[in-house]
Amino acid sequence: MGKNRRVVITGMGAITPIGNSVEEFWNGIKEGKTGFGPITYFDTADYRCKLAAEVKDFDPAQYMDKKSARRMEQFCQFAVAAAGQAIADAGLIMEQEDPYMVGCSVGSGIGSLQAMEREYDRLKEKGPGQGRTHAGASDDLQHGSR
Numbered sequence: 001m002g003k004n005r006r007v008v009i010t011g012m013g014a015i016t017p018i019g020n021s022v023e024e025f026w027n028g029i030k031e032g033k034t035g036f037g038p039i040t041y042f043d044t045a046d047y048r049c050k051l052a053a054e055v056k057d058f059d060p061a062q063y064m065d066k067k068s069a070r071r072m073e074q075f076c077q078f079a080v081a082a083a084g085q086a087i088a089d090a091g092l093i094m095e096q097e098d099p100y101m102v103g104c105s106v107g108s109g110i111g112s113l114q115a116m117e118r119e120y121d122r123l124k125e126k127g128p129g130q131g132r133t134h135a136g137a138s139d140d141l142q143h144g145s146r
Helices: 022-030 066-070 074-090 113-126 138-143
Strands: none
Touching: none
């Protein structure tokens, strides 16, 4: 067995359907907001369900450069943004930290449905073994933890 280590939460971040910061999120909870509204990410004309809890007013340029944003699925952008908020909230300067001693816990409802759909279509068109997989440590790479 290894040594017991203490873990300290020093900062928090949130990108959610009811707020794009911890303060907005918490205020939304206290106000009883749900974040549900009409689906805006795609045309719902052929679907019975017209509501979803989408993240609103998210601008990845506030958290990362355009090249990084283009290479990430939107759910990764949310994670990187929330991690950046947590680092700022903690007052961490990553260049002064041991990247092997810094971690981030991220919660996501499911991940990238766009990637699943795209890869499923690729599988149907090209067959098994012809798809590419790109999941990764976008957050680690963006913020310098390992």
